[in-house]
Each structure stands twice: as structure tokens, then as C-alpha cells.
Amino acid sequence: MVIAGGGPAGRALARACARRGLATVLIDPAPGRRWRATYGLWADELPALPTSAVACAPSATLAFGTGPHVLDRRYLVVDNDGLRRWLDEGYDVVAGTVSGVDHGRLGSSVRLEDGRVLATGLYVDATGARPRENRYEQTAFGVVLPAEDALRLVDRPDTAVFMDWRDTESGFLYVLPFGDGTILVEETSLARKPGLPLDVLAARLRARLRGVGLTSRGREERVRIVLDLPAPRRGRTVPFGAAGALVHPATGYSVATSVRLAEPVADAVVQAWDRGPAAVASAAHRALWPSSACTVHGLRRHGLRALCGMPPELVPVFFDLFFTLPTELQRAFTSGREDVSGTTEAMSALFRLSPWQVRKHLIGWRALRRSR
CATH class of the missing domain: 3.30.160 (Double Stranded RNA Binding Domain)
Incomplete structure (x- = not known):
């Protein structure tokens, strides 16, 4: 395994693959650089997260549309050093930057900018999503x-x-x-x-x-x-983390999803390994993007566009309605990556609750609900 990208997504997948016996190399342009971003997540999204990787568990989590709402979910602030220590296990780290990848029938060759070449049975791109002018x-x-x-x-x-x-x-x-x-x-x-x-x-x-x-x-x-990346097509390079559209289109969250998915993806890779590189890449893609995940991702992208089409004065009203939904429906929309029924029910409930000024911007949600 060769995985490019030394953030939480890449290191989580490298750890999961190494723990299953795969010789795994992580390519990181600056292996000693600390993670400077602040990561927050819902505790129910990543129950395996150790306490050593938690910087703070706030006593309460509030949200305000036009008024206050107390959220009935436990929110955690990640300790980046603790998270990294948890994920740094069993794999080799190579300092460098990928300049190109050549795929062949028997494997792939990963070229680094300094001229080194690494042979691999599967190449994973976890280097993050590049800013694009035509994306939200x-x-x-x-x-x-x-x-x-x-x-x-x-x-x-x-x-x-x-x-x-x-x-x-x-x-x-x-x-x-x-x-x-x-x-x-x-x-x-x-x-x-x-x-x-x-x-x-x-x-x-x-x-x-x-x-x-x-x-x-x-x-x-x-x-x-x-935010608005489509689900990737199958190919010999497997995109993972933000590079693989694992960012929630309507919230911007991805770390918990990426860390959680590392385990099933590694399982799929190991089970397919003897069938050859193309089969391994296909198995990884299926583990990441079953039909239910593709459907939910499409619904979330539609929700993003509806939000962006609202006049600014209506957005707080929309979130007032969202935070009055039952917690299980809030969880379905924000965290239920394969929960088609929960996601569509949350969107349908929001449509029913909305005044006409908001509803006309969500008019497609009812049609989406019927089409599913």
C-alpha cells in the first residue's frame, strides 16, 4: 500500500491497513509538521476515539438561528497530538511529494518529486481537496x-x-x-x-x-x-478523505467520517488483495461508495444548493426549524452517510415545517423524497 497525504484521513487508513498485515507506506511532504486545524466532531460519529485524542468535551452545545437551541448530542474537540499518536502505528513514513502515478496490470509506480519511485499494489490519494472556482x-x-x-x-x-x-x-x-x-x-x-x-x-x-x-x-x-465534490468514479487511484468527497456537502465535516471508514476500506482491500490491483481498487471503491452512500451524498448536495439559494435573512429561520427536529433526524442528516430513509425523512420534515418563504427554496426536496 502507498498512501499519499499525512493528515488524519491518510494516517487512519495507513494504520488500518498496517494492522491487517499490509506493508504500508505513507507519503507526507512534512512528516514533522503539526496539524494546525481545529477538528470538532459528534461523539456518536466516532465511538472508538480514545480519551487521549479528546482535548475538550464541552458541557453543552448550543445553536442559534434567531433563538437558542440546546443540542442533545455530545460534541468533542479533538486533541490533534493525541489523535496523531493514536493513528501513528505500524506503517512507514516517507518524506516527499507525489509527482505522478503510472498504473500497470501488475501494480502501480508512484513517482516522487525527488526522483524516487515506489512500487505498490494500491495507490490512495489522501492529499485533500484542491480549491476550485466552480465549487462551493x-x-x-x-x-x-x-x-x-x-x-x-x-x-x-x-x-x-x-x-x-x-x-x-x-x-x-x-x-x-x-x-x-x-x-x-x-x-x-x-x-x-x-x-x-x-x-x-x-x-x-x-x-x-x-x-x-x-x-x-x-x-x-x-x-x-x-464542499461540493461529486462521488468519485472508479479508477486505479483511490481518493480518500477530503480528496475522495468525504466532506459533508452541507456542513464541511469529514474527519470522523474518514477515520471511521478506514477500517471497512482496509478490510475490503485485504479481502481482495489476491485478485490483483484492479480488483483491489474496485473493492476499496465499493466499500467507500455503496449505492446508499451515493444516494445520501446526492441528497446532501441538493440540500447545499437549496441553502445557498436562500436569501440571507431566511437562513437563520431555516436553522431554527432544523434544530427543532428530533435528534435522530438531525443526526441522520448530519451523520447518517448511508441512511437514505433518515436523510429523506429529515428533509421532508423540514419542508413540512417551513413557512412558504423558505419552502419555495426547498420545493425540490419533496420531489426528491417521492423519487426515492
């Missing part, structure tokens, strides 16, 4: 503040705010405690094509902070996530 993107700009400063924006230092649409311009505020006396406060654009420029979001956040007498004097965080 989620962008965000955040700053890490001392908890005593952040309390001018939030009520309690141990509470996460999943999204706050109050007092925003076509975007929301995301607040995440790290459990070490600091809090991330992030101005986020849900989705745009192309993504809202980071300097615009930075200006909005600084204006928000000035409004409560603060300056952004902590570590800054910049986020750009490609």
Missing part, C-alpha cells in the same frame, strides 16, 4: 482568545456554540472551548461559490470583537473547505 466552499477566520475575553461573547467558558446566526452578515459565529483556558471564536461562511474571501471574514470578526471591547491578539486560524 466553506471559509472561516478565527482567533483563539483567553477564556476571560471570550466571555464577552459567550455565557460560559465550557460551552460550545455550533453555530450562531444572530447579528451576522450571511454567515455564523462558531465558538469552541479547548479546555486549557482558551476559546476559538470563528467567523464562518457556510457555503459560497467561490468561497467568501478570508480577509472579509477577518474584518467581520475584528469588528465583532471591537464591538465588545476586544482585539484579536491570539493565534489565528484560516479555514477553506471544498
Whole structure:
């Protein structure tokens, strides 16, 4: 196995394959570089996550459309160093960058920029999704503040705010405690094509902070996530993680999904290994994209476009309705990657609850429900 990409997705798959006895090489352009992004996830999405990989488990998670909602799901903030230690097991790491891949009948040759060539039975691309002008993107700009400063924006230092649409311009505020006396406060654009420029979001956040007498004097965080990738076609290169469209089109989340899917993908690869490289790549694709996952991915992409077509003043109303849904329907839409019935029921319930001003932007949801 050769896997390109040293983030959580690539390392999770490398670990899973190595634990099943496959000689596995991970290609990382900067193996010693720390992961700087902040990862949050729902605890029920990744129950195998060890406590050593959790930086903080907020006491409560809130969301605001036009009013407050207490979310009945446990939210976790990932400890990046702990997650990496958990995933660093059993495989070799090669410092380098892939310049090309040649596929043959008996295997593949992975060429690195420095001229080295690695032979492999299966090549996996986990290098992330490249920004594209014709795709929807989620962008965000955040700053890490001392908890005593952040309390001018939030009520309690141990509470996460999943999204706050109050007092925003076509975007929301995301607040995440790290459990070490600091809090991330992030101005986020849900989705745009192309993504809202980071300097615009930075200006909005600084204006928000000035409004409560603060300056952004902590570590800054910049986020750009490609949302609207189609499910990949089968081929000899297997895309995984963000490169493989595992980002949720309507939320931007992918880490829990990628780490969780590493195990079944590795199982499929091992079971098909003796049938040759083409069969192995096909088995990996089937494990990643059964028909149910393809259907849900299409529904989520439709939901993304419906959200992006709403006037900004209606988006908080939409999320007020979403957060009044039963928790199991919220979970189905945000986390049920193969849950076709749950996803369509969540979309149908939202349509039924919506006032006509919102409903006319969701009109296709009922047709999608009937077609399934």
C-alpha cells in the first residue's frame, strides 16, 4: 500500500491497513509538521476515539438561528497530538511529494518529486481537496482568545456554540472551548461559490470583537473547505478523505467520517488483495461508495444548493426549524452517510415545517423524497 497525504484521513487508513498485515507506506511532504486545524466532531460519529485524542468535551452545545437551541448530542474537540499518536502505528513514513502515478496490470509506480519511485499494489490519494472556482466552499477566520475575553461573547467558558446566526452578515459565529483556558471564536461562511474571501471574514470578526471591547491578539486560524465534490468514479487511484468527497456537502465535516471508514476500506482491500490491483481498487471503491452512500451524498448536495439559494435573512429561520427536529433526524442528516430513509425523512420534515418563504427554496426536496 502507498498512501499519499499525512493528515488524519491518510494516517487512519495507513494504520488500518498496517494492522491487517499490509506493508504500508505513507507519503507526507512534512512528516514533522503539526496539524494546525481545529477538528470538532459528534461523539456518536466516532465511538472508538480514545480519551487521549479528546482535548475538550464541552458541557453543552448550543445553536442559534434567531433563538437558542440546546443540542442533545455530545460534541468533542479533538486533541490533534493525541489523535496523531493514536493513528501513528505500524506503517512507514516517507518524506516527499507525489509527482505522478503510472498504473500497470501488475501494480502501480508512484513517482516522487525527488526522483524516487515506489512500487505498490494500491495507490490512495489522501492529499485533500484542491480549491476550485466552480465549487462551493466553506471559509472561516478565527482567533483563539483567553477564556476571560471570550466571555464577552459567550455565557460560559465550557460551552460550545455550533453555530450562531444572530447579528451576522450571511454567515455564523462558531465558538469552541479547548479546555486549557482558551476559546476559538470563528467567523464562518457556510457555503459560497467561490468561497467568501478570508480577509472579509477577518474584518467581520475584528469588528465583532471591537464591538465588545476586544482585539484579536491570539493565534489565528484560516479555514477553506471544498464542499461540493461529486462521488468519485472508479479508477486505479483511490481518493480518500477530503480528496475522495468525504466532506459533508452541507456542513464541511469529514474527519470522523474518514477515520471511521478506514477500517471497512482496509478490510475490503485485504479481502481482495489476491485478485490483483484492479480488483483491489474496485473493492476499496465499493466499500467507500455503496449505492446508499451515493444516494445520501446526492441528497446532501441538493440540500447545499437549496441553502445557498436562500436569501440571507431566511437562513437563520431555516436553522431554527432544523434544530427543532428530533435528534435522530438531525443526526441522520448530519451523520447518517448511508441512511437514505433518515436523510429523506429529515428533509421532508423540514419542508413540512417551513413557512412558504423558505419552502419555495426547498420545493425540490419533496420531489426528491417521492423519487426515492
